[in-house]
Amino acid sequence: MKVKSKYNVAIMGATGAVGEEMLKILEERSFPVDKLTLLASSRSIGRKYKFKGRDIAVQELKEDSFKGIDIVLASAGGSISKKFVPFAVKEGSVVIDNTSAFRMDPKVPLVIPEINADDIKKHKGIIANPNCSTIIMLVPIHPIHKLNRIKRIIVSTYQAASGAGAKAMKELEDQSRDVLEGRPARKEIFPHQIAFNLFSHNSTIGTEGYNEEEIKMIKETKKIFHDEKIKVAATTVRVPVFRAHSESITLELTKKPDLARIRKILGEAPGVKVVDDRGNNYFPMPLEASGKDDVLVGRIRKDLSSDKGLCLFVSGDQLRKGAALNAIQIAEILCGLQVR
Amino acid sequence: MKVKSKYNVAIMGATGAVGEEMLKILEERSFPVDKLTLLASSRSIGRKYKFKGRDIAVQELKEDSFKGIDIVLASAGGSISKKFVPFAVKEGSVVIDNTSAFRMDPKVPLVIPEINADDIKKHKGIIANPNCSTIIMLVPIHPIHKLNRIKRIIVSTYQAASGAGAKAMKELEDQSRDVLEGRPARKEIFPHQIAFNLFSHNSTIGTEGYNEEEIKMIKETKKIFHDEKIKVAATTVRVPVFRAHSESITLELTKKPDLARIRKILGEAPGVKVVDDRGNNYFPMPLEASGKDDVLVGRIRKDLSSDKGLCLFVSGDQLRKGAALNAIQIAEILCGLQVR
Numbered sequence: 001m002k003v004k005s006k007y008n009v010a011i012m013g014a015t016g017a018v019g020e021e022m023l024k025i026l027e028e029r030s031f032p033v034d035k036l037t038l039l040a041s042s043r044s045i046g047r048k049y050k051f052k053g054r055d056i057a058v059q060e061l062k063e064d065s066f067k068g069i070d071i072v073l074a075s076a077g078g079s080i081s082k083k084f085v086p087f088a089v090k091e092g093s094v095v096i097d098n099t100s101a102f103r104m105d106p107k108v109p110l111v112i113p114e115i116n117a118d119d120i121k122k123h124k125g126i127i128a129n130p131n132c133s134t135i136i137m138l139v140p141i142h143p144i145h146k147l148n149r150i151k152r153i154i155v156s157t158y159q160a161a162s163g164a165g166a167k168a169m170k171e172l173e174d175q176s177r178d179v180l181e182g183r184p185a186r187k188e189i190f191p192h193q194i195a196f197n198l199f200s201h202n203s204t205i206g207t208e209g210y211n212e213e214e215i216k217m218i219k220e221t222k223k224i225f226h227d228e229k230i231k232v233a234a235t236t237v238r239v240p241v242f243r244a245h246s247e248s249i250t251l252e253l254t255k256k257p258d259l260a261r262i263r264k265i266l267g268e269a270p271g272v273k274v275v276d277d278r279g280n281n282y283f284p285m286p287l288e289a290s291g292k293d294d295v296l297v298g299r300i301r302k303d304l305s306s307d308k309g310l311c312l313f314v315s316g317d318q319l320r321k322g323a324a325l326n327a328i329q330i331a332e333i334l335c336g337l338q339v340r
Numbered sequence: 341m342k343v344k345s346k347y348n349v350a351i352m353g354a355t356g357a358v359g360e361e362m363l364k365i366l367e368e369r370s371f372p373v374d375k376l377t378l379l380a381s382s383r384s385i386g387r388k389y390k391f392k393g394r395d396i397a398v399q400e401l402k403e404d405s406f407k408g409i410d411i412v413l414a415s416a417g418g419s420i421s422k423k424f425v426p427f428a429v430k431e432g433s434v435v436i437d438n439t440s441a442f443r444m445d446p447k448v449p450l451v452i453p454e455i456n457a458d459d460i461k462k463h464k465g466i467i468a469n470p471n472c473s474t475i476i477m478l479v480p481i482h483p484i485h486k487l488n489r490i491k492r493i494i495v496s497t498y499q500a501a502s503g504a505g506a507k508a509m510k511e512l513e514d515q516s517r518d519v520l521e522g523r524p525a526r527k528e529i530f531p532h533q534i535a536f537n538l539f540s541h542n543s544t545i546g547t548e549g550y551n552e553e554e555i556k557m558i559k560e561t562k563k564i565f566h567d568e569k570i571k572v573a574a575t576t577v578r579v580p581v582f583r584a585h586s587e588s589i590t591l592e593l594t595k596k597p598d599l600a601r602i603r604k605i606l607g608e609a610p611g612v613k614v615v616d617d618r619g620n621n622y623f624p625m626p627l628e629a630s631g632k633d634d635v636l637v638g639r640i641r642k643d644l645s646s647d648k649g650l651c652l653f654v655s656g657d658q659l660r661k662g663a664a665l666n667a668i669q670i671a672e673i674l675c676g677l678q679v680r
Contacts, residue, residue: 152645156496156588158538158577172536176516191620196512196581197627198498200639200653205618209641218644231645235588235653237498240580241536248496248575248588278545280531287537299540301549304558305492305571313540313575 003336006034010069013076014038017166021324022073066091073327089125096127096327103128110223113329114271115142131216132322136245140297140314143269152231152252162243162318194240201236244286246315257310289315343676346374350409353416354378357506361664362413406431429465436467436667443468450563453669454611455482471556472662476585480637480654483609492571492592502583502658534580541576584626586655597650629655
């Protein structure tokens with residue numbers, strides 16, 4: 001992309017949980033925004049958001065919404081992206097798409113800046129932002145992969161309500177109140193009660209018995225790591241937590257793990273914070289990962305069931321590094337800015 | 341034990357979450373109780389519980405509490421069991437101990453009736469009830485182990501507050517209310533906020549980086565399965581759920597798994613209920629396992645990362661099968677009763 005001093009930026013899906021986080025992060029990180037356009041469905045027309053002290057009204061997302069826009073941050077759902085992103089690309093915008101619409105398209109780079117920022121250069125108008133669970137898993141294990149190649153990942157997730165949007169977070173809140181006050185929990189967004197309960201991730205299950213979230217983690221890992229051989233066994237679970245995902249990860253490495261070395265490289269890795277205090281039983285927790293940029297990693301220990309195994313526990317903010325922050329970091333690289 | 345028509349039973353730790361569940365289950369299952377003695381610390385003296393319509397007052401647990409008692413159901417904590425169980429044994433009582441005090445003692449059988457009921461015969465006055473996470477993991481995988489030997493178990497738990505007792509359940513309730521009403525969450529029982537959060541199991545961490553709960557799952561599995569070779573990698577996590585534990589389990593088997601066969605044997609296995617409806621995204625959930633005797637098992641699928649791998653997700657009531665029910669089933673076998 002042509003380097004400028006300021007860019008016209010549009011957020012597609014501006015009223016969603018991720019869209020709102022994008023707005024916040026653009027301001028927090030002083031992204032060089034010239035004109036900011038907030039796009040959403042017609043239902044949200046006129047709704048206003050503050051950006052750098054000014055009110056910006058939401059406009060209806062249309063095929064002709066992209067004239068003069070340099071960067072589109074898209075997070076309005078896969079079918080919306082499939083429909084509207086081609087119009088943005090035709091107008092010359094670069095789209096950083098947070099949906100699953102183009103992630104596995106071989107012409108579209110799928111990028112986590114800490115891992116494969118170089119892939120951004122290959123874009124043809126679209127750069128895909130990975131699935132939140134994939135990002136939160138890969139950021140802390142990539143430094144290990146570089147040191148001692150990971151052959152197999154066995155992961156079980158503890159996913160927050162935020163991954164299903166703002167309404168799902170509200171449902172967790174409302175249902176919790178219902179249960180505490182002895183009322184039946186009302187279900188609208190999730191298929192099962194989320195308050196004081198947990199359930200297998202609510203995405204469609206394929207013939208092999210894996211849900212879409214699990215398949216994303218498997219396929220996206222191969223693409224981002226440029227490693228078709230890496231194997232992933234994923235079990236994705238929704239838990240009654242608001243906005244950070246946690247994951248229990250067991251790795252099978254090529255060589256026996258050197259724990260001291262792994263701790264050291266994780267301590268130095270960008271986007272990662274080691275939280276691993278055995279004496280105080282203090283490890284990554286979603287409550288502490290919420291609102292943070294770094295993915296927290298802890299419970300770093302040898303796998304007692306395999307001499308080349310390593311176990312970890314991670315927590316990362318689903319809305320920030322899992323979505324909005326990762327997209328804006330991609331935009332920063334695209335604009336030749338220093339990524340922090 | 342000498343078979344009688346009725347038995348004098350004592351519950352040690354009668355006022356705890358497990359003790360109260362034991363009382364309920366003794367009545368539900370019409371256990372042939374002659375005299376029931378409720379024992380607890382001096383703080384609870386005089387507190388009354390209904391049993392078969394009669395009020396029974398709690399008595400102080402003392403060294404001489406066991407005269408004439410046939411069966412002691414002990415669940416007052418490991419140090420209390422270590423101190424008082426020998427006095428019960430000396431009086432000729434058989435103690436079914438729900439604490440970790442004697443589980444790894446080679447002279448003490450560690451029993452899950454569905455798996456190793458025969459071990460009960462070897463008792464010398466004490467039979468140990470396994471850890472709740474161990475029971476909930478082993479009941480559904482033992483039928484698979486018999487069909488196709490399990491070489492390695494990789495398990496991540498989603499453990500309810502009840503595992504830390506009635507006060508911990510109340511803490512989850514109170515903290516949830518605090519958070520919903522914008523107050524800071526007050527911590528008394530757990531080291532970290534449990535409401536809308538999760539954390540690594542709050543038991544002491546050893547030199548290898550494993551907490552006591554994980555070590556219990558590893559050691560108890562070997563003892564119950566009579567298989568010193570079976571390997572276990574465990575990660576135990578506390579989640580904001582009231583009373584059923586869930587576990588994401590990946591197994592490495594000796595031969596490739598035959599899914600149809602495994603489904604069939606799980607469908608027929610005692611203590612197990614298959615909940616595995618892919619079309620409706622309906623699998624085991626702690627809310628549905630709560631108050632049930634069976635351990636629910638679902639997400640039965642091949643491990644895409646290993647051709648001899650199998651993945652499962654289970655939920656089981658921590659207070660019932662994870663503790664009180666398992667102990668009373670042991671008592672039933674001990675008394676020559678038909679176990680349901």
